[in-house]
Amino acid sequence: MFWNKNIQKVIIYCSMVVSMGGCISYNLYDADIISSNLNNKNISRIRSNIFTKDTLKFVIITDTHNNYDDLKDAIRYINQLTDLSFVICCGDVTLLGAKDEFEWYWDLAKKSKFPIITMIGNHDYLGSGKLVFNMLFGLTSFSFQVGEYKFVFFDNTVWENNNISPDFYWLNEQLSGDKNKVLFAHIPIWSDQMEGKYEQRFDSILNNNILMSVFYGHEHSNNDCARNNIIQHTIARINVRQFAIVKLIGSTISLKRISF
Amino acid sequence: MWNIILLIIITLSGPLSLNAEKLSLSSKNALPTIFLVQYAGNMGLISVGLGRTFNNDRIETFLIYGILPKQINGVGAQTLSLKATGRITQLPISRACNLKTYTGIAIIGNFTNNVHLSFPDYYPSSYYDFPTSLHAAPSIGASITWKQRDYIQTNSSYTLFAEFSTIDYYLISLLNNKSMQFPDIWNFSFGVLWKFR
Numbered sequence: 003m004f005w006n007k008n009i010q011k012v013i014i015y016c017s018m019v020v021s022m023g024g025c026i027s028y029n030l031y032d033a034d035i036i037s038s039n040l041n042n043k044n045i046s047r048i049r050s051n052i053f054t055k056d057t058l059k060f061v062i063i064t065d066t067h068n069n070y071d072d073l074k075d076a077i078r079y080i081n082q083l084t085d086l087s088f089v090i091c092c093g094d095v096t097l098l099g100a101k102d103e104f105e106w107y108w109d110l111a112k113k114s115k116f117p118i119i120t121m122i123g124n125h126d127y128l129g130s131g132k133l134v135f136n137m138l139f140g141l142t143s144f145s146f147q148v149g150e151y152k153f154v155f156f157d158n159t160v161w162e163n164n165n166i167s168p169d170f171y172w173l174n175e176q177l178s179g180d181k182n183k184v185l186f187a188h189i190p191i192w193s194d195q196m197e198g199k200y201e202q203r204f205d206s207i208l209n210n211n212i213l214m215s216v217f218y219g220h221e222h223s224n225n226d227c228a229r230n231n232i233i234q235h236t237i238a239r240i241n242v243r244q245f246a247i248v249k250l251i252g253s254t255i256s257l258k259r260i261s262f
Numbered sequence: 263m264w265n266i267i268l269l270i271i272i273t274l275s276g277p278l279s280l281n282a283e284k285l286s287l288s289s290k291n292a293l294p295t296i297f298l299v300q301y302a303g304n305m306g307l308i309s310v311g312l313g314r315t316f317n318n319d320r321i322e323t324f325l326i327y328g329i330l331p332k333q334i335n336g337v338g339a340q341t342l343s344l345k346a347t348g349r350i351t352q353l354p355i356s357r358a359c360n361l362k363t364y365t366g367i368a369i370i371g372n373f374t375n376n377v378h379l380s381f382p383d384y385y386p387s388s389y390y391d392f393p394t395s396l397h398a399a400p401s402i403g404a405s406i407t408w409k410q411r412d413y414i415q416t417n418s419s420y421t422l423f424a425e426f427s428t429i430d431y432y433l434i435s436l437l438n439n440k441s442m443q444f445p446d447i448w449n450f451s452f453g454v455l456w457k458f459r
Contacts, residue, residue: 025445025448025449025450026302026449026450026451027302027303027304027449028302028304028306028307028330028334028335028339029304029305029306029328029330029337029339029341029372029374030304030370030372030397030429031337031339031372031374031375031377032330032334032335032336032337032339033335033336033337034334034335035335068431068434068435068438068439069438069439070435070439070441070442071438071439071440071441074441097431098394098431099376099394100429102432102447106435106442106446110441127376128376128377128394129372129374129375129376129377129394130336130337130374130375130376131376132376133336133337133375161382161384161385161389162376164376165382165384194386
């Protein structure tokens with residue numbers, strides 16, 4: 003009788019273990035993740051979905067960190083919108099750059115019915131975050147064109163990237179040409195990480211090229227700043243429960259902030 | 263954050279202070295009595311450690327070194343951890359064998375890419391309010407122990423253990439987000455303990 007009771011307890015415990023399990027982690031900062039190249043897949047979706055080439059509407063969210071409830075609500079709200087071409091997340095989808103955090107972000111973000119493009123932020127660099135980002139989403143600086151528009155995503159993290167200069171040569175090349183260009187970068191040009199020589203280089207590139215606008219994350223609050231002959235915008239972090247809708251018609255751009 | 267870490271270190275050192283008088287009586291008491299080998303659990307692919315039991319085997323403490331070779335998934339890592347476990351229940355299965363459930367906490371120091379205990383000089387002070395290389399890892403587990411035939415003379419036994427553990431920030435995320443499920447944050451590990459005296 004005593005034996006049976008104990009065996010029963012062992013079986014119950016083992017089944018609890020099995021039902022919870024399957025999850026093995028060697029290290030918080032390892033890169034045990036399936037290579038997916040999600041940004042390229044979503045860029046292909048954007049290109050195949052867009053029929054009117056001179057009018058586009060898209061949403062910008064940013065700095066989702068570990069605010070998963072807010073991200074879930076934002077995606078649910080965005081899914082009720084119409085006429086959207088895509089969603090941009092302007093970086094900092096993690097706190098620690100851990101693979102689990104990237105996966106938790108994507109588990110919610112992929113529920114967007116619109117293609118979603120994810121940028122890297124400074125937090126996403128921590129640990130092996132850059133490697134995980136490369137495997138899951140692809141390159142950290144990239145661009146794509148749709149009709150008359152070119153969207154440029156510039157990885158400008160400095161400190162968390164071992165204090166290495168962002169690739170301003172690449173940025174300058176991407177911003178040359180005749181297309182209507184929209185730039186996304188995680189860290190604003192006026193922010194601490196850009197201060198000094200990087201700010202000067204960034205300024206010079208923005209002054210020498212014609213852009214429609216620049217959108218940033220990082221600062222966690224909304225800001226609209228006239229600089230380099232354009233209006234540059236920071237978007238509030240997701241736990242402020244706001245996102246931005248951007249509309250492009252020909253060469254004009256408009257921004258509307260939405261609370262959810 | 264540092265207050266929490268300090269509190270955890272004090273908690274970990276509790277068994278040592280309780281036994282301080284005994285420890286001072288004989289240097290033999292300061293020597294480890296358990297050898298540990300563990301698979302996974304955020305401490306590396308394999309980790310090995312030495313430990314002691316306290317309070318009639320109710321509490322075990324370990325110093326553990328773990329390694330994850332870069333060839334496994336692209337990131338090489340080493341860890342140095344302090345771990346303490348406390349018995350919840352113990353069920354004797356036979357005279358030589360018993361089953362135990364326990365809870366524990368480890369302070370894991372990570373030595374890998376781009377993590378810091380204190381951030382380099384080019385960061386402004388307090389830019390990050392947490393050290394990325396040091397994390398607390400609470401755990402809950404079960405073990406089964408077989409005592410050696412000459413246990414009374416040698417105090418020697420073998421233990422298989424399996425446990426679920428998580429990381430401090432994952433627990434905070436779970437508490438702050440209804441959309442996260444309790445099983446999401448736990449990872450599974452197992453290992454062997456050899457109590458050799």
